Amino acid sequence: MAHLLGLESVGVVRGARPVLAGVSLGLDDGARVGVLGRNGAGKSTLLALLDGTLAPDEGRVTRAGGTRVVTVGQSDTLPGGTVREVVHPAAADHEWASQAHVREIHAGLLADVGLDAEVSALSGGQRRRVALARALTQDAEVLVLDEPTNHLDVEGVDWLARHLQGRFGRGRGALVVVTHDRWFLDAVCTRIWDVVAGHDGPGGRAPVPGRVEAYDGGYAAYVLARAERERRAAAAADKRANLLRKELAWLRRGAPARTSKPKFRLDAAAELIADEPPPRDRLELTRMATTRLGKDVLDLEDASLTYPTDDGEHTVLDHVTWRLAPGERVGLIGVNGAGKTTLLRLLAGSLEPTGGRVRRGKTVRVRTLSQEAKELDAVAHRRVVEAVEEVRARVEVGGKELTAAQLTERLGFTRERAWTPVRDLSGGERRRLQLLRLLVDEPNVLLLDEPTNDLDTDTLAAVEDLLDSWPGTLVVVSHDRYLLERVTDHQLALLGDGKLRDLPGGVEEYLRLRREDEASAAPGGSGAQAPGPEDGGAVSGDVTASGPSPAERRAAKKEMARVERQLEKAAARVAQLHEQLADASAAGDVDALARLTRETREAEDVHAELEEQWLYAAEAAG
Template sequence: MAHLLGMDSVSFTVGTRTLLEDVSIGVDDGMRVGVVGPNGAGKSTLLRLLARRQEPDSGRVTHAGGVRVGLLDQRDDLPAGTTVRDAVHGAVPDHTWARDARTRGVHEGLLGDLDLEADVARLSGGQRRRVALAGLLVADHDVLMLDEPTNHLDVEGVAWLAEHLADRYGGGRSAGQGALVVVTHDRWFLDAVCTRMWEVTGSRHGDTRGGTVLPYEGGYAAYVLARAERARQASVTAEKRDNLLRKELAWLRRGAPARTSKPRFRLDAAAALIADEPPPRDSLELARMATARLGKQVLDVEDVTVTVPVHGDVAEQDGAVPDGGPRERVLLDDVTWRLGPGDRFGLVGVNGAGKTTLLRLLTGEVTPRSGRVRRGKTVVVATLSQDVTELDELGDLRAVEVVERERRTTAVGGKEVTASQLVERLGFARERAQTLVRDLSGGERRRLQLLRLLVGEPNVLLLDEPTNDLDTDTLAAVEDLLDGWPGTLVVVSHDRYLLERVCDRQYALLGDGGVRDLPGGVEQYLELRRAARSAPAGGASSSAAPGGRAASAAPSAGPSATPDPADGAAPQPSQAEVRAARKEVARIERRLQRISEQEARVHAEMAAVATDHTAVQRLDADLRALAAEREQLEEEWLLAAEVAG
């Protein structure tokens, strides 16, 4: 592959902290690189250095002759007074870019709901982000660098972008296709797009050495496996070093001989072992704290209609207002949705469909125009908002003081833990625990707010885009926490990886005022959206642009709703059938686990009697029988799981 650009022994320091030290990496034609690492490790800095937007303190950044580099920065630099058309295409005439299929695809995927003559200054932050991304995608760059491109994109937009980039920088084409480097915390996106990973380790607190970049082959899943193997090997090496160090120290403690010049080589060897001890990886532990008891009734949304005011030309464009009527749009239209104890629901939907409004309805912040929301007597609700604005009024407090205001000590695993201990377990070093809230990074603020909510011992947790600003290690810790969450959970997110990991069922807001059950999960939602876009204009399945009222490809339904027979969907199973199916799923999973254990034992026996032909034949027959039973059980599991949801 042709070399496009790279770093040679690059170091970069911010203040007194060395972010990158002696880093040497390269980008070749055809590479699709995903960049991950802790918040503040230097991922964005790495991209800016590679793109020559910043100069390194030492070392050099090299570009092949004539290479064209495009960078999507997290900072918005679209000037006011620029139209969407000019920001994307500049002075290129419409007839020139409109005949290019790739450019038309970018318009459909990112700009379908925007007026090309609109001033970018009047757009929302998410819309401006999409305009900047579209401008890069329609240009002809040899190397494209994207810093958090999935921010402000919904599930559908993330899926479109992944398909576009995988086709543009892969798709089986030969050399000359260019290269992609992307920083993102969206793990599904990393697996769908990237063929190799860079981990930016960052400099650790108390360590004088700077961070580095560790390369891994494969997407995110392969990276996780490779990192686990690297950690295992490091653990083995550390254990050997510790054993050797204990021997050396024991020898040095033997008294007078250790103080003479004769054993100097022993002293030097012990000093070298101590000096070579690597710093531990930053740890993060989200504690499983006590949860208030839930009764049988949790949250019931009954026949609820919610409207929001619409101002100016938007109302007229959306068709949300009849002539002379009040300027308002219906977000939820006669919706019934019930949440029981232990339910774990994920919410997806087009931007502006009302996902956040639905969460605020559950908390009581939004009053419905009609219908009601019934709450159980023991319900304690906690909400993690998108922007963590709740911490703004606490900006003059230190991180540990924020938790202390809620509770000075908390029961964790049957033990009393202080606020300072909790904050430290959450990944805040002691000096960061004393940092003012207003000086914390976005990821640190989100972690702190989550801990603040958990010490209040809620039994209903509402998470609105919880993955914003969190690195992949923190996300894994959050998912581990939510895996064991005993209460009721509702998650609004565009992160498919998170939804599929922590939620048992997904629901969609398609912009038609309803809440639709998605037995097929996120993939079913994407199919519905594709069907809505391909339906004839004015048909029953037509869908408006984000922010407008739309009719979905099928009627919406809550957990207790019955689908319209015209929808063509199968009738919803009864609660008794669902309970029976869940028991059957549990039974089959237990049997499958036993089969796995039996197969392991048979394989071990076969290895022990490998020279006994008769015994091997008998054991092979046992294996075939177990495999046949496994196949039958897996088919039964699929049928039961479809009913159980």
């Protein structure tokens, strides 16, 4: 494969502190690289080295002749003018409209954005899509994207992943992307660059500069490789290694249902996860939550919400009934403007419905993690530990009593950063502090609105670990598919029609429903109506009346357990036959090879059929 870009022993210094040192990386034609690292580790510095906006203090950056690099940063800095002028500067309409791949980009990113609209008048999400469209329509060998999924909904992330998969193959350029969206990393990237932050030298010695470690595969393969690397390294931090093993245990146990996950060899991780308990004991979780909350939590009863617009009225909810159970963990997805944040405000009590009612249990204590961290403005002058102690000095987590200082360390604050004024924190640090202050207030119902904003993958793993041991009721609004699968048990959707729909098939079912709606709405479409009760849709907006009944869910879980036992036996049989095949091949026994090949094929067919049965049962179990 042709070489496009390279870093040779590159180092970058800021003041007297080395940010990166000894970085040697190569970017070849067809590469799709994901860049990970904690906030402040040097990810943006690495991107600036690649696109040529920063010169290294040592080493050199090599670039093949004629290689053009296009970058989309986080700030979405765009020139003035209309959308048409920004996306296609100095190009006549017939020049770009005649190209199929450009029309595809318009359909995927700009369907609801008028080409004659002024960019300055667009929303943040629309500006993000315009910036992406501007970059994707350019003829460049290397595309560099910094947090491209910010402000995109689930559909937008899905479209972008599919587009990048198809675009960057062998001979078609290379992609470098910084993102905390782990589903996106698995779907798009074939290699990971992990930027490891530098730190102060021990005993007052010179600072240790940051470095970049390279891994093959997407996020799931990266978790495995990194866990094994850290296990072998004597100096690996025990706390981070434990989080990685827990993450790996979840990946292993969810393998049959998560069909989009890369098929890396999980058996190599058996030693790592053999003694790791399940990430969440649902029966224990439900019992604890019921004790704290009582029978009633939050109920929407025939609730409607409309508000006036210039064109009349907009209906957010239309006679919706939804009952949240103690310990329930729900993911909420939907189109932009469908009312996800509005629904959280109804549950929190900061907004009342225009019809029906919201009934709250007497012992319910609701707290909301908003998309903005404005509530921290009141404690901007305080230090991080003091901002936590203001809410509560000590709290019990997972059966252990922790101080505010211990909690801040658990959520990724070093001792130095824990005593930093809140006003001086980065966006990711403010987000972590915002969540921590909510948790120490000991709510029993937690509403999270896009909780992954500004968080790196290590911090996300720590947050998810904390939520695993949290016993209350959880409602999460997020476009992060990995997070939804990780911390919630089932998902619901707002499709913009005022109804709340159960999704037994999760995000994939939501995307299928959206594609069907778009196809029926398009000219020449079938005009088919939205799915009704028989295909898992909501009945008169009542989520409790859709999907499997509790008895059906229990039966499906028993079926899952039965099939899992058969799967283990089938997998063992396949492994045994593969060993026998190897022995027969080494011995040159042609007859045995023919017989064992036939038996192996039959055993693999049985295993595949059992996996399909498990998947159907998992969907029925919710």
